[in-house]
Amino acid sequence: MQKLIFTNDVTPALAALISELNPDRIALLCDSNTRFIAAELAPAGADIIEILPGDEHKDLEQLSRVWQHLSQSGFTRRSLMVNVGGGMVTDLGGFAAATFKRGIRFINVPTTLLGAVDAAVGGKTGINFLDLKNEIGAFQEAVAVIISTRFFASLPPEELRSGFAEMIKHGLISSAETYRRLIDFDICRANLAELLPLLEESVNVKREIVAQDPREQGLRKALNLGHTAGHAFESLALERNHPVPHGVAVAHGLLVEMILSHMQAGFPSAELYRYAGLLKEAYADVPAISCQDYPDLLRLMAHDKKNTIPGQINFTLLRAPGAPLIDQTATPEAIQTALDLYRDLLNQ
């Protein structure tokens, strides 16, 4: 069973894990952003492998560099990788470990909030290929994940807000009470020590869902809440050379999908107003849309790889906070109505 360790004392936690796993060799994987953290955490004798940073380098070339280092330095099936970084590093490093000699053990040490709450737990590893996100990969869990808010102090504020949107999503699909605690938390003036217990609760939501459905055959699809519309916002912003962080786009996708939930599944309208207020305060950096953007947004939603039935757009919806409904669809007309209401709620 995977270990999740929540602590701001990372070095001794890592040392204890290593002592238990007893690997013959250790490599820490990092990028130029996390090189200093990796150097600080590295036990004596460990290798440090540095790859180029950013999602545009989550590719076969960087992956081959990691494989090459492991091969040429004599790593064996008993060796260990420690991935120190954001989602890009834990995704690529997890896939490198999952496939080196048909799989060696790895530990994730996420250094961003988005990485901690989303990428580092759940076993989805992989790389982009031919500009398609996560086109090549494997399901393989880290043997352990060490989660600390200590690394977040130096992150830009939008990274915290981006990760926090995924925490809100976990609240929405798990319980009304958790959701309430999250929207009452002020992420823009966050105290990182106070964030750690909320993060622990949030990561455990994901862990429990993944344990029940590791390969996304059913329940795990609940984690896609906000992502059909969110990915469309993210891709549209990228196409127009005005990129927004993933989680910020998801924060807006959540509102669109709450509205669809209201239209199709009885989600309470009072929640829409409350959540729109949070968006206006903390997530105002997604460009306003107009009805002229609808065809592009619908095209992007139709291309989402979660769609399995041609011509239908798949969503996870909510009956209420804490009550998700997977495998829902909506017509283009319903989605346009939801986008109209979205703009109204945000006064666009």
Added chain:
Amino acid sequence: MQKLIFTNDVTPALAALISELNPDRIALLCDSNTRFIAAELAPAGADIIEILPGDEHKDLEQLSRVWQHLSQSGFTRRSLMVNVGGGMVTDLGGFAAATFKRGIRFINVPTTLLGAVDAAVGGKTGINFLDLKNEIGAFQEAVAVIISTRFFASLPPEELRSGFAEMIKHGLISSAETYRRLIDFDICRANLAELLPLLEESVNVKREIVAQDPREQGLRKALNLGHTAGHAFESLALERNHPVPHGVAVAHGLLVEMILSHMQAGFPSAELYRYAGLLKEAYADVPAISCQDYPDLLRLMAHDKKNTIPGQINFTLLRAPGAPLIDQTATPEAIQTALDLYRDLLNQ
């Protein structure tokens, strides 16, 4: 649970499987040797992906070509790959399928005896990397394997003998009775219809072992019988530009390891003479060795990736036919004595 289908009526068996799996797209993977078989088996509308043949092309370049075809042709998580070929095609194709969109289903149709008895069943997929065999890969079972002796008619005789050595190995680790039936079978004048039931028995030995220990933590290591010495013979022949087929080298490795089994585990000496007789008749194409070759053979055995304790050489040994012992080691001195006896038995 994986399906193993033993039939010489391959086309209807494949059609029935496809109808049950109901994929949205199908790709048959082949190389230039098996192109005609793939074309014959392909259902209407299926893609055929052809890669370069031979173990030297079981590499990242051919793998990328397969991924690229799947991506660019719009394959989804509901698509199916059918790998038609020897171990090179089923290993590479299995790994491509295991990693495309984090895993799609695949069927293996082995077209060589070695492929049928060894590579196609058991979930070991992968490619060579930096000239290291199977350095990158994954454990992923085919959803089904269709095994037919029909394709073997056009194979060169050494391919049949090569695959047959792995069948003998399966006999040795499973039961004295199965082993006896195999060494009484004349593979050099084989009737392929009579081979099919023996092959079924042999593949089921492997299937049962893999089901109990998919990731080679224990019992599965029994399948390595003959391979520590066999790989050393194979690599030595390759280094000297006089390559021998894998299974032919394993046939000789089996004798060395039976001798070690006699020395260390009470394996009956009468079996050594009997098996040496079979080797002299059917596997005479491994170059004779002299004591000057011992240092090279020991070096190659020491580099085997199955060794987990530095300085010790790992073997699977036998108390008797049908009674394997995993996680055994032998000293260099014992191995040299075994090589002396090996040469005596073969009159080298």
